[in-house]
Amino acid sequence: MSVSPYKKSLSEKIFIRFIYLFFIVYGLVALFPFLNVIAKSLSSEGAVIAGLVTIYPIGFQTGTYQYVLSNPLFVNSFKVTIFITAVGTFLSLLMTVLAAYPLSKPDLVGRKPILLVYIFTMLFSGGLIPSYILMRELGLVNNIWVLILPGMISVFNMLIVKNFFEGLPEGLEESAKIDGASNITVLFRIALPLSKPVLATIGLFYAVALWNSYFGAMVYITDPSLKPLQLYLKELIASTKDTMLVAGEVDLSRDLNTTADSVQAAAIITATVPILIVYPFLQKYFVKGAFVGSVKG
Amino acid sequence: MVQANAATEPVMKTAKKNSKLVKVLKDWDLYFMLVPGLIFLLIFKYTPMYGLIIAFMDFNIFRGVAGSEWVGLKHFENLFINGQFVNVLTNTILISLYKLIFLFPAPIIVAILMNEILNMVFKRTVQSIIYLPHFISWVIISGLFINLLSLNGIVNSALGWLGLEKITFFMEQSMFRSILVFTDGWKEVGWGTIVYLAAITSIDPQQYEAATIDGANKFRQIWHITLPGMAPVIVLMLILRLGNVLEAGTEQILVMYNPVVYEVGDVIGTFVYRIGLGTGDYSFTTAVGLFESVVGFILIVTGNHICKKYLGRSIW
Numbered sequence: 248m249s250v251s252p253y254k255k256s257l258s259e260k261i262f263i264r265f266i267y268l269f270f271i272v273y274g275l276v277a278l279f280p281f282l283n284v285i286a287k288s289l290s291s292e293g294a295v296i297a298g299l300v301t302i303y304p305i306g307f308q309t310g311t312y313q314y315v316l317s318n319p320l321f322v323n324s325f326k327v328t329i330f331i332t333a334v335g336t337f338l339s340l341l342m343t344v345l346a347a348y349p350l351s352k353p354d355l356v357g358r359k360p361i362l363l364v365y366i367f368t369m370l371f372s373g374g375l376i377p378s379y380i381l382m383r384e385l386g387l388v389n390n391i392w393v394l395i396l397p398g399m400i401s402v403f404n405m406l407i408v409k410n411f412f413e414g415l416p417e418g419l420e421e422s423a424k425i426d427g428a429s430n431i432t433v434l435f436r437i438a439l440p441l442s443k444p445v446l447a448t449i450g451l452f453y454a455v456a457l458w459n460s461y462f463g464a465m466v467y468i469t470d471p472s473l474k475p476l477q478l479y480l481k482e483l484i485a486s487t488k489d490t491m492l493v494a495g496e497v498d499l500s501r502d503l504n505t506t507a508d509s510v511q512a513a514a515i516i517t518a519t520v521p522i523l524i525v526y527p528f529l530q531k532y533f534v535k536g537a538f539v540g541s542v543k544g
Numbered sequence: 545m546v547q548a549n550a551a552t553e554p555v556m557k558t559a560k561k562n563s564k565l566v567k568v569l570k571d572w573d574l575y576f577m578l579v580p581g582l583i584f585l586l587i588f589k590y591t592p593m594y595g596l597i598i599a600f601m602d603f604n605i606f607r608g609v610a611g612s613e614w615v616g617l618k619h620f621e622n623l624f625i626n627g628q629f630v631n632v633l634t635n636t637i638l639i640s641l642y643k644l645i646f647l648f649p650a651p652i653i654v655a656i657l658m659n660e661i662l663n664m665v666f667k668r669t670v671q672s673i674i675y676l677p678h679f680i681s682w683v684i685i686s687g688l689f690i691n692l693l694s695l696n697g698i699v700n701s702a703l704g705w706l707g708l709e710k711i712t713f714f715m716e717q718s719m720f721r722s723i724l725v726f727t728d729g730w731k732e733v734g735w736g737t738i739v740y741l742a743a744i745t746s747i748d749p750q751q752y753e754a755a756t757i758d759g760a761n762k763f764r765q766i767w768h769i770t771l772p773g774m775a776p777v778i779v780l781m782l783i784l785r786l787g788n789v790l791e792a793g794t795e796q797i798l799v800m801y802n803p804v805v806y807e808v809g810d811v812i813g814t815f816v817y818r819i820g821l822g823t824g825d826y827s828f829t830t831a832v833g834l835f836e837s838v839v840g841f842i843l844i845v846t847g848n849h850i851c852k853k854y855l856g857r858s859i860w
Contacts, residue, residue: 259762266657267666273654274673277734280688283698287691298701346581349574356564361578368585370787371841373592374833375813376820380598380605381591397588400581430574459681462795466821477683481799484687508696515687522679529679530672 281519288312288512295509311513321514323472324479327391331475332457335395339453340446342399343408348434350405351412365402375466382467393467394460394475401456404449411445412438448532451525458521476518487511599831605824619831629815629832636811639792642725648785650729651736652778656770658737659744660762674734682731686799689727690714720805727800728793739781740774747773776857783851787844790836812836 255263282302287295291306299305315321349355350362378397387393419441420433428436439446461477468474474482487507568575599619601612623629654674661667677685693699693713700710713719751769760768794813801809810818812832820829852858 256761262762263660266660269657270661270666270670273734274670277673277677277730280685280692280730284688284691296696298696298698298704301698342580342584345577349577352574354567355574356568361582364582364585368589370844371593371837372589373595374830374837375816376826376830376833377592377595377598378588379821380595380826381588383605385587399588400584405581430571431577434577455679459679459683461681461683462798465798466817477681480687481683484683484690484799508691508694511687512691515684515691519680519684526676526679530675 284512284515287509288516290509292509311509312517314510315513315517320471320479321476321517324474324476325518327473328458328476331391331394332454335398335457336450336454338395339399339401339404339457340450343401343405343449344434344439344446346400347405347408348412348430348438351409353413365405369402379466388467389470389473390467391473394463395457397463398456398460401453404452408442408445408449411442415441444532447528451529451532454525455522455529480514480518483511483514596830596834596837598827599834601827603827603830605826615827619828620835622828623831623835626828631807632810632812632815632832635808636790636792639721639724639797639809639811640789642721643728643792644785644789646725647729647733647736648782650733652740652774654733655737655740655744655774656766658741659770671734675738676734677731678735680731682795682799685727685731685796689723689800693723714800714802715804717805717808720801720809724793724796724800724809728796739777743774743777744770776855779851779855780857783844783847786847787840789843790839 279302283300286300286302286304288311289304289307289309290300291308294300294305346365350358350365352358355361382388382393382397387396415438419437423433423437424430459477461475461481464473464475464478465481468478595609598609598612600614600616601609602615602618603609603612658667658670661670680688691697693711695710695712699713703710711719713723747769751773752765755765755769790812792811792813794811794817797809797811797814798817801814813836816829816833816836819825820833848858
């Protein structure tokens with residue numbers, strides 16, 4: 248007698264086939280915009296103008312990348328972004344850990360109200376205009392720190408770290424404290440080394456958010472030398488968008504804007520490469536589901 | 545007895561207070577760690593909330609909050625008289641609703657389908673690919689899709705090869721909202737599956753075994769075991785989503801829209817940015833922002849309350 252009498256019915260077999268097909272199509276749709284823009288950035292002007300480029304370069308060239316990498320505005324905005332990402336991630340991690348550690352102690356006096364003070368900011372905010380007026384008063388308009396300071400603590404990330412700290416074995420900290428260690432020593436010598444996975448996850452999330460942000464810069468920065476990469480790209484895309492969309496048929500501007508088209512493609516790819524480099528690390532951590540289900544306070 | 549109680553109570557209270565104080569003093573460095581975070585919240589989160597009072601003033605940036613005149617609810621009364629705001633509110637709700645209808649169920653369905661894939665290499669590969677767009681900024685994504693949909697783009701080339709007319713996608717009012725929904729889906733649906741996949745993993749496999757022995761096929765198992773098993777997470781995600789109903793995707797729209805499609809694409813967030821910072825009408829646009837914040841707050845608190853009452857689960 249067969250132990251497993253269950254056999255897949257025809258409709259189930261078709262269903263499974265359909266699922267594989269579905270994900271192949273989905274994967275292609277997810278990748279196609281990247282492949283197309285990579286191919287365009289490496290193709291000759293003629294092929295791009297004629298709209299012939301699909302997912303492989305036609306008339307291979309790398310002049311667009313040389314142009315992008317030698318453009319002082321692009322290079323400067325790249326530097327600005329590297330600065331805010333590096334400094335911002337470090338400060339965010341430090342602030343987040345300092346906030347999360349005491350709040351992970353169940354017998355902390357005032358723990359509940361303080362948590363509420365944090366969580367309330369997730370539910371309600373002053374909005375754009377009052378923030379803008381505040382930044383003006385603080386002298387943060389056209390100041391690079393405006394891209395770092397207002398976002399230092401993500402409450403969501405703080406709660407994840409807090410939950411992680413709560414799960415650490417108590418005994419280790421207790422014994423250290425009996426030996427006379429202060430709370431700060433315990434945090435930096437014992438708790439943090441045990442928290443590397445969650446710190447890596449949160450750090451990467453802060454870094455990606457800082458790398459990708461443009462809105463704050465658009466509101467608070469007008470000085471071209473302080474513009475981060477995403478804002479520079481936004482303006483580049485906006486300047487070519489109008490000509491590409493409206494005047495695509497006009498012969499005169501055609502030559503010009505299609506060149507811009509390839510250059511823009513190269514700029515987009517160059518700005519995305521760092522994300523692609525950290526992506527495997529990101530994936531390694533988020534697959535562990537470090538943050539799933541940790542919304543509860 | 546009663547007297548004794550009354551006499552000891554204050555003593556016990558002060559004793560309790562003292563022990564609290566002793567605790568705080570003993571762990572003073574623990575409390576000291578709280579300070580930077582609280583200062584951060586005070587400056588960057590709570591001060592702007594205080595700044596919301598300018599919604600009740602005719603705020604003049606040169607005279608400041610102290611020198612500006614109170615006007616009561618004038619700006620709120622103007623909200624619904626202002627035809628532009630009514631249009632913006634309509635756009636916001638419509639775009640949000642379209643996104644809710646098409647993009648809320650999508651990751652649930654994709655997660656259920658993904659769960660049926662047994663080939664782990666295929667599954668991992670697909671996951672790596674469909675999670676990726678989540679980490680790409682809206683600026684880059686607008687660049688990618690403008691590149692695809694412009695007149696020289698591959699989509700219009702394909703239309704040309706098929707003998708169809710070219711379309712200026714980003715300039716068509718009838719297309720703009722669809723583009724918003726599609727690109728938002730392209731970015732977030734894959735990533736959105738993670739939380740549902742986790743929910744599916746937590747379902748007891750014995751349930752499936754029992755159902756198989758009882759002769760239930762795949763479809764019935766999905767309907768009677770997988771979906772009910774995911775239900776609490778689905779409700780939770782729905783409430784979180786509802787709280788954001790007036791945030792229709794400001795950062796997305798700001799990089800994709802243009803004056804031709806303002807009529808269908810301008811939402812509260814973009815309106816506040818453009819009118820508030822562009823024309824300096826700070827008080828009116830703060831009123832618009834306050835309206836958005838209050839509605840969002842009410843929705844999420846009510847949703848959480850309902851969730852607590854009927855499902856015994858709470859977001860916070």
